[in-house]
Amino acid sequence: MSSSRPPVSLTPATTLADLGEFGLIAELTRRFPQGEQVLLGPGDDAAVVTMPDERVVVSTDLVVEGRHFRRDWASAADVGHRVAAQNLSDLNAMGGRATALTVGLAAPPDLPAQWLLELADGMAEEAAEVGASIVGGDVTSSDQLVIAVTALGVVDGDPVTRAGARPGDxxxxxxxxxxxxxxxxxxxxxxxxxxxxxxxxxxxxxxxxxxxxxxxxxxxxxxxxxxxxxxxxxxxxxxxxxxxxxxxxxxxxxxxxxxxxxxxxxxxxxxxxxxxxxxxxxxxxxxxxxxxxxxxxxxxxxxxxxxxxxxxxxxxxxxxxxx
Amino acid sequence: MSSSRPPVSLTPATTLADLGEFGLIAELTRRFPQGEQVLLGPGDDAAVVTMPDERVVVSTDLVVEGRHFRRDWASAADVGHRVAAQNLSDLNAMGGRATALTVGLAAPPDLPAQWLLELADGMAEEAAEVGASIVGGDVTSSDQLVIAVTALGVVDGDPVTRAGARPGDxxxxxxxxxxxxxxxxxxxxxxxxxxxxxxxxxxxxxxxxxxxxxxxxxxxxxxxxxxxxxxxxxxxxxxxxxxxxxxxxxxxxxxxxxxxxxxxxxxxxxxxxxxxxxxxxxxxxxxxxxxxxxxxxxxxxxxxxxxxxxxxxxxxxxxxxxx
The missing domain is CATH 3.90.650.10 (PurM-like C-terminal domain)
Known part of the structure; x- marks a missing residue:
């Protein structure tokens, strides 16, 4: 979908409402490079990713503006790094590594579009640190900014749970x-x-x-x-x-x-x-x-x-x- | 985590704040039966699911109260069926089928806990229609109720995209x-x-x-x-x-x-x-x-x-x- 739309010129005053749903999706998609593990990236009903193991590790986290972050305390790119890191860390904590992320964005229509695109840049940069791609997601309007991230990945050996500690360890x-x-x-x-x-x-x-x-x-x-x-x-x-x-x-x-x-x-x-x-x-x-x-x-x-x-x-x- | 907590007695007046994060997670988890494809269900840093194919299909959708549903127009169980169906349908639309869902819930602390648990029942029932399990997720507080669902699954043949229609079809x-x-x-x-x-x-x-x-x-x-x-x-x-x-x-x-x-x-x-x-x-x-x-x-x-x-x-x- 992104390839058929030319990049738009954004000013700091351009809002999500100005950009529109499909304009936003096109601009977001442009910011998400796809690794070779991605057979089908953003733009269809679902993404398709090749996993090197039949055991897939998956984790979802939500962050809410005013509760998990404040726009005056961190840049959009910072927030993007943080929300991606939070999910990548969940897979790290199983002894695994992420290969793909999906992102759900619920955002007020008057949010500056540039903020959300810089958020996307931050997420993509953090994902790239472990070789993961952002393969899809959803955008919708809401009163409060909510970001939902799901990470998919694999473990090379057996997953390590929270439940195996033994006295003497x-x-x-x-x-x-x-x-x-x-x-x-x-x-x-x-x-x-x-x-x-x-x-x-x-x-x-x-x-x-x-x-x-x-x-x-x-x-x-x-x-x-x-x-x-x-x-x-x-x-x-x-x-x-x-x-x-x-x-x-x-x-x-x-x-x-x-x-x-x-x-x-x-x-x-x-x-x-x-x-x-x-x-x-x-x-x-x-x-x-x-x-x-x-x-x-x-x-x-x-x-x-x-x-x-x-x-x-x-x-x-x-x-x-x-x- | 759920097994170590006895079920709590809820009244219609019990809110999420009354139940607390870990009480809520325990009650939600109790409502999500795990199929044999689930190697590790809710309660750890991530879930682990066996996929019968190396190509994993994944889709994320968000629904927002007041925009996608109204609590006076549909029961909590209805909303649960709808939000799960929306994601299961995305995988159907690739020629695939879902095996696992994750759920992110951002909800006001004064929301009746019973509402969210009936939502969970509806989601689990809808997922069961295709043999999928709800394997994990996240809960947090927000001003507005937002439900983020991610579905993972497989295609038996090659995924069918939106992009292959030809003149004469x-x-x-x-x-x-x-x-x-x-x-x-x-x-x-x-x-x-x-x-x-x-x-x-x-x-x-x-x-x-x-x-x-x-x-x-x-x-x-x-x-x-x-x-x-x-x-x-x-x-x-x-x-x-x-x-x-x-x-x-x-x-x-x-x-x-x-x-x-x-x-x-x-x-x-x-x-x-x-x-x-x-x-x-x-x-x-x-x-x-x-x-x-x-x-x-x-x-x-x-x-x-x-x-x-x-x-x-x-x-x-x-x-x-x-x-």
Whole structure:
């Protein structure tokens, strides 16, 4: 469909209503390069993708303006990176990798078209980091901006669930943790620095590939940290029927978090234990496993239930609730 | 996750906020039976589904309250049937069939929980009609109710796109057309009958399996009618680079549509040519193809562009625009 329409000239004042549904679809499609795994991309009733394995891994996430992002806190491209990263991370957390994404956009008719196209650019760039293509989707009008992303992909070995942790295992983390929460705390208070934290909030850097690495290293359970470190370790503990203890001495608190903690009068450890927007992976491994440099051991698994910090219940905020 | 939580007692006054995110997920999951193709269902970072073919067909649709449905016009279960049917129909329109759905729900915290659970029941029932399972999704809060559905599936032969129609082909239709538009016209004016049309709007009956049948019969192009018959034939004509003419004499206008046309002073043919919520399939076949009883020839393909009715431009409404 896109090939039959010439590119349109957009000004900052051009709205989605000006562009129209089919103009918007054509402009979006132009922004989504299709990899060789895509047999049929956007524009038909459905897309067709070749999967290298009969086991397909699939995950869907929704983000809502005002709840998951604010247009004055992040650029459209940033939001695009974030919403794609969130889904790509879900497949990373199964030990898999994404090959295709679909995108559903419900947006107010008066939204600047340029914003949505820059969002699309950001999503396509993030997808390209793992070799995935955006193969289709849907656009419609709504009062509130809602972005629904579905990621499809494969696992090379067996998928690693949340449910396999065993007493005696170690808990390890790959990727940054607490940076995005620090950035959000800064933005919430009207500041824009430390820039490294604000950037971490705007564009998370999930450790793509660490999930497949964990599977290869014999991980017994795997989860991505999206609700908050302790909250997500709680999900892992509940699914596995075990207790998890986190050792705070294992965290090397980065300088920007120390600075923000001092400036805001907050315990910087709170960002690490409660934050959820960095999308690192938490995994459990048999004790004594040889882990690569991507992984830091942060705790241990025991018989029981629940999550403790340094052997005691944690009193701070542990994560995000959606209702 | 669901197995560890006992069912909760809901009253009509129980809201999503009362139930909470994880309570809601547990109750939803309980309503989604998992077929044997599902290796890992809801509750982990992603679901895992076995696909019988390396080519995976995928489609995403969004529906928004107030735009695509009204809670006073259809029950929650009806809306569930409709939103699932819409996606299952997209795969039907490739000559394929769905094996798995994911669902993203963005909903106001004060929405009655019972409404969302009955929506889930309706979706699961509709998915079961083609043997598909609802394998995962996401829930979050929003101001406006938005439902995002993604369907994954397979085609047995080669997928049939919109782009293969050739001059000389016949155009044929499988499934009811115009009934839902008649029902919507009735509801819009505050009436509830003819009941058959209102029911058709509330629960479309797409001709599941007709897509695969069309592929087997040698269809050159295939599309589902979701925007409006003439609008969707226009998409097919544009993608194929051909002109389509529709012969109105080929339609046997059903009695309820004649009755509604008379009561509202409207041409009943308008519901058939402009309506879009029944999800029949329109296909093109080489002239002389032996078609089964599911198919009615309604027109022909010629060189040129655009869609005509009885050889002339059509002056009535031709479909739905989303912006």
């Amino acid at each position: 170690v808990v390890a983390l790959a990727g940054r943790q607490g940076w995005a929460a620090g950035g959000l705390a800064v933005l919430t208070r009207g500041f824009r620095s430390p820039r490294a934290l604000v950037e971490a909030y705007r564009r998370p850097q999930p450790p793509y590939g660490a999930g497949a690495e964990a599977a290869g290293l014999g991980a017994t359970a795997l989860i991505d940290v999206s609700d908050g470190l302790l909250a997500d370790l709680g999900h892992l503990a509940e699914a596995s029927g075990v207790a998890v203890d986190v050792a705070t001495a294992s965290f090397d608190i980065p300088e920007p978090l120390l600075a923000v903690g001092a400036a805001l009068g907050a315990d910087p450890l709170g960002f690490i234990l409660g934050g959820g927007d960095d999308h690192p992976l938490a995994a459990t491994f048999p004790a004594g496993s040889a882990l690569g440099p991507a992984w830091t051991v942060i705790g241990s698994v025991a018989e029981g239930t629940g999550v403790t910090v340094d052997g005691a219940p944690y009193e701070g905020p542990t994560g995000h609730r959606h209702f | 016949v155009v044929a239709l499988a499934g009811r057309q115009g009934w839902a538009a008649g029902g919507l016209a009735v509801l819009t004016r505050g009436f509830r009958s003819p009941r058959a049309l209102v029911e058709a709007y509330r629960r479309p009956q797409p001709p599941y399996g007709a897509g695969a049948e069309a592929a087997g019969l040698g269809a050159t192009a295939l599309i589902d009618v979701s925007d409006g018959l003439l609008a969707d034939l226009g998409h097919l004509a544009e993608a194929s680079g051909v002109a389509v003419d529709v012969a109105t004499a080929s339609f046997d206008i059903p009695e309820p549509l004649l009755a509604v046309g008379a009561a509202l002073g409207a041409d009943p043919l308008g519901f058939i040519l402009g309506g879009g919520d029944d999800h029949p399939l329109a296909a093109t076949f080489p002239a002389g193809s032996a078609l089964g009883p599911a198919w009615t020839v309604i027109g022909s393909v010629a060189e040129g562009t655009g869609v005509t009715v009885d050889g002339a431009p059509y002056e009535g409404p031709t479909g739905h625009r989303h912006f």
